[in-house]
Amino acid sequence: MKITTSTQLRELYGYPSGRAKDKVFPTLEKHAINFIKKSPFVVLSTSNKDGKHDASPRGGSPGFVHVNSDSELIIPDAKGNNRMDSLSNIIETGKVGLLFLIPGVDETLRINGNAYISIDKNHINLFASEQNPPKSCVVITVDEMFLHCAKAFMRSKLWDASAQINRDELPTMGQMLKDQLGTKEAPETREAMLKRYKKDL
Template sequence: MKIKNEAQLRELYGYPSGRAKNKVLKSLEKHAVNFIENSPFLVISTSSTDGKMDASPRGGNSGFVKVIDEQTIVIPDAKGNNRVDSISNIVETGRVGILFLIPGVDETLRINGSAYLSTDDTYLKLFTEELNPPKACVIISVEETFLHCAKAFMRSKLWDASSQIDRDSFPTMGQMLKDQLRSEDEPETREAMVKRYKKDL
């Protein structure tokens, strides 16, 4: 049966209760701040006015996202490939969802809120120590924040070394793009890709 409405959905799943219901906060507190300050990686989700979705990974040294106050965080828009999928969605709708991860920690931190792109020196100067300082920053006003349980990471064994595949058994990015684009060019090796990427880190 195709679930077509909220009533059918709730009949199947019921409603959250206890901590799952009450854990959503409207601002950052000490544990959320600590999580952000120890996180080197996040996924930012956005959508355009016409419903085009995007989920983009962002990374840096632990604490690369700056906490300004209990309602505000700043994400540097690090040098990339200029597709600007996420930030163009932010310019259009001003809405984001963020998932923060810490290697070795199965729990995650989720933040939802409004956002805008800024080139204000007040924010850019927070990242002047970066090898490639950002051209702009994403300023997020926190509306919801909560810790997400460990089940997905426990199921996937994401941080367990025994679950890692042999990287040499998996196609390189160069090979996958060659096949997808039906290119006649020689695929870029992993070593060449890493060398090229390091210039933009």
């Protein structure tokens, strides 16, 4: 049986109460700002007008996402592969979701809001010290912000060293791409790939 209505869903799960209901805020406050300033990693979620979704990892030094005010964030668009999935979606819908992570911390910070792509020099210059300064930035106006509980990270043991696998248990990225694309040339080694990546950091 499929759940096809909100009524069925609520009959199954009920409604949030207490802190789960009350913890959503329309702007950033001191703890959210502190969390962002300590975070080196965020997942940027977008969708286009046809409902095609994308979730893109973004990383940098802790605090690489600039807090411009209690309602505005600026994410530099770091040098990448030019697919432009996230940026194209932002042009179409102007909507984003963010999930901020801090290594070793099981709680996360979630933000939903409106966004646009900026090439304003005032925005670009915020990141002038980067090895590869961005060509554009994503400017986000916060609609809602809330802390997310630790349960998913506790279940996954994401930061627990005992849960880490030996990297050799997975093929290299080069081998996986070779198999997926059916190419004939030798797969790029992990060492060669890392060396190539370092130029774009």
